[in-house]
Amino acid sequence: MDPVTVSKEPAPPSLEVAGLAFAYPDGHQALFGVDFTVGRGERVALLGPNGAGKTTLVLHLNGILTGGAGTVAVAGLPVGKQHMAEIRRKVGIVFQDPDDQLFMPTVREDVAFGPAAAGMKGPELEARVDRALAQVGMAEFKDRPPHHLSFGQRRRVAVATVLAMEPEILVLDEPSSNLDPASRRELADILRSLDVTVLMVTHDLPYALELCPRSLVLSEGVIAADGPTGELLADDDLMRAHRLELPFGFDPRSVAAGS
Amino acid sequence: MGAGHAHKLYRHAHSPVHALPPHTKLAAVFAFVVVVVSTPREAMWAFALYAVLLATVAGVARVPAGFLLRRLLIEVPFVAFALLMPFVAQGERVEVLGMSLSVGGLWGAWNVLAKGTLGVAASVLLAATTELRELLLGLQRLKLPPLLVQIATFMIRYGDVITDEMRRMRIARESRGFEASGVRHWGVLAKSAGALFIRSYERGERVHLAMISRGYAGTMPVIDEVTASRAQWSYAFALPFAALVVCLLGWTL
Numbered sequence: 027m028d029p030v031t032v033s034k035e036p037a038p039p040s041l042e043v044a045g046l047a048f049a050y051p052d053g054h055q056a057l058f059g060v061d062f063t064v065g066r067g068e069r070v071a072l073l074g075p076n077g078a079g080k081t082t083l084v085l086h087l088n089g090i091l092t093g094g095a096g097t098v099a100v101a102g103l104p105v106g107k108q109h110m111a112e113i114r115r116k117v118g119i120v121f122q123d124p125d126d127q128l129f130m131p132t133v134r135e136d137v138a139f140g141p142a143a144a145g146m147k148g149p150e151l152e153a154r155v156d157r158a159l160a161q162v163g164m165a166e167f168k169d170r171p172p173h174h175l176s177f178g179q180r181r182r183v184a185v186a187t188v189l190a191m192e193p194e195i196l197v198l199d200e201p202s203s204n205l206d207p208a209s210r211r212e213l214a215d216i217l218r219s220l221d222v223t224v225l226m227v228t229h230d231l232p233y234a235l236e237l238c239p240r241s242l243v244l245s246e247g248v249i250a251a252d253g254p255t256g257e258l259l260a261d262d263d264l265m266r267a268h269r270l271e272l273p274f275g276f277d278p279r280s281v282a283a284g285s
Numbered sequence: 286m287g288a289g290h291a292h293k294l295y296r297h298a299h300s301p302v303h304a305l306p307p308h309t310k311l312a313a314v315f316a317f318v319v320v321v322v323s324t325p326r327e328a329m330w331a332f333a334l335y336a337v338l339l340a341t342v343a344g345v346a347r348v349p350a351g352f353l354l355r356r357l358l359i360e361v362p363f364v365a366f367a368l369l370m371p372f373v374a375q376g377e378r379v380e381v382l383g384m385s386l387s388v389g390g391l392w393g394a395w396n397v398l399a400k401g402t403l404g405v406a407a408s409v410l411l412a413a414t415t416e417l418r419e420l421l422l423g424l425q426r427l428k429l430p431p432l433l434v435q436i437a438t439f440m441i442r443y444g445d446v447i448t449d450e451m452r453r454m455r456i457a458r459e460s461r462g463f464e465a466s467g468v469r470h471w472g473v474l475a476k477s478a479g480a481l482f483i484r485s486y487e488r489g490e491r492v493h494l495a496m497i498s499r500g501y502a503g504t505m506p507v508i509d510e511v512t513a514s515r516a517q518w519s520y521a522f523a524l525p526f527a528a529l530v531v532c533l534l535g536w537t538l
Contacts, residue, residue: 130438
């Protein structure tokens with residue numbers, strides 16, 4: 027994905043993870059030195075079997091987990107105590123269960139939560155909410171309570187709640203889980219239409235191929251592979267070694283690579 | 286809370302009372318109740334006037350009398366206690382329909398009954414004209430401890446989610462042939478309740494993660510600033526002010 031405008035000084039990458047290692051207090055080590063970079067405007071899939079450390083890695087990106095070795099930088103800003111509010115604004119995490127993400131009584135208040143916590147108010151806040159909801163096609167549901175929406179609609183509102191913070195990078199944890207095929211496609215259309223860096227954590231491999239030109243494979247706490255999604259999925263040995271399996275009858279070679 | 290915003294006590298309408306800012310209504314109801322409670326119980330006519338005042342508010346709010354009276358039934362358990370008082374209280378007795386009743390008890394029962402009913406009626410009116418969400422905003426505006434308001438907000442949001450979880454657990458139990466039919470099965474139900482607690486607790490942890498990910502730092506950001514003009518305040522306080530006049534008359538007469 028080439029940036030549309032070419033500035034003289036290249037912008038710092040959206041996300042830079044170097045030598046990240048982490049062990050939980052109970053001694054279980056989840057990450058053993060993770061290195062990767064996500065450039066601005068890229069859409070990257072983070073693939074890996076259950077228990078590979080995907081969630082642990084995601085929680086490092088906005089500083090909820092810290093204290094291990096290594097560094098994380100978001101748009102050139104190191105993740106650490108001194109810029110925590112700024113980092114949390116720049117990294118928009120969409121969690122897997124929208125009922126966890128949507129905790130306010132109405133859609134509108136939920137989408138407003140992030141920007142309001144950053145001190146925005148009044149008409150500016152209202153405009154921000156409207157724009158974020160329009161981006162996911164949920165503008166007419168503004169005053170509805172979240173539990174009256176369908177699962178797919180809730181997932182879209184969850185995306186809007188972080189878009190409202192105008193993040194540098196959107197981190198999606200299993201965005202396609204529990205979605206019916208139509209909702210899945212709608213979400214894909216929305217994600218493709220956004221002008222934002224995306225890191226998508228998933229084991230839905232066709233979805234990764236559809237949306238992300240590049241993929242990372244996280245396995246046993248390290249990045250085991252990094253390359254174009256189509257090539258990685260076509261590499262049978264790699265796939266088998268990391269417990270990644272394509273759905274029955276799906277051949278990545280027969281699909282046009284993600285745009 | 287079955288329908289989210291539209292809780293069962295709320296009655297949707299567009300009346301001047303519905304349109305008042307929530308914190309003015311809360312403060313007015315509170316003031317009204319304080320005035321009613323501080324009225325001497327011997328001034329029976331004062332309580333009748335209070336009832337007339339409330340009926341006027343109900344009229345302006347377009348809350349039908351039947352609706353109001355049905356909601357008043359919540360008071361019944363307390364009333365039952367008040368009705369016992371004339372029989373059990375000590376002191377001077379009086380014969381009514383062949384029963385010996387205590388005079389002090391009768392006054393006590395009247396006191397509880399009249400003040401309780403007026404207080405409940407005022408609260409029912411408040412609930413009928415104010416949405417739950419607005420009430421919370423009003424409480425926030427009245428500087429109730431923010432933690433309490435946050436807890437109440439989450440109750441509205443997650444009440445249905447947890448009820449739904451409970452329903453799924455019940456269906457799962459019954460699908461495996463379990464039917465609660467006596468003391469022997471209480472253990473199973475208790476374990477289900479425990480599991481529900483753990484699940485809700487874990488959900489709480491995940492929600493907290495989602496909140497701090499979006500910049501939560503201990504206080505809820507103010508999204509809707511509720512403000513009231515002087516006119517709205519005076520409009521809302523017409524009720525407690527009128528009641529205060531009645532109360533003062535009750536003390537002086």
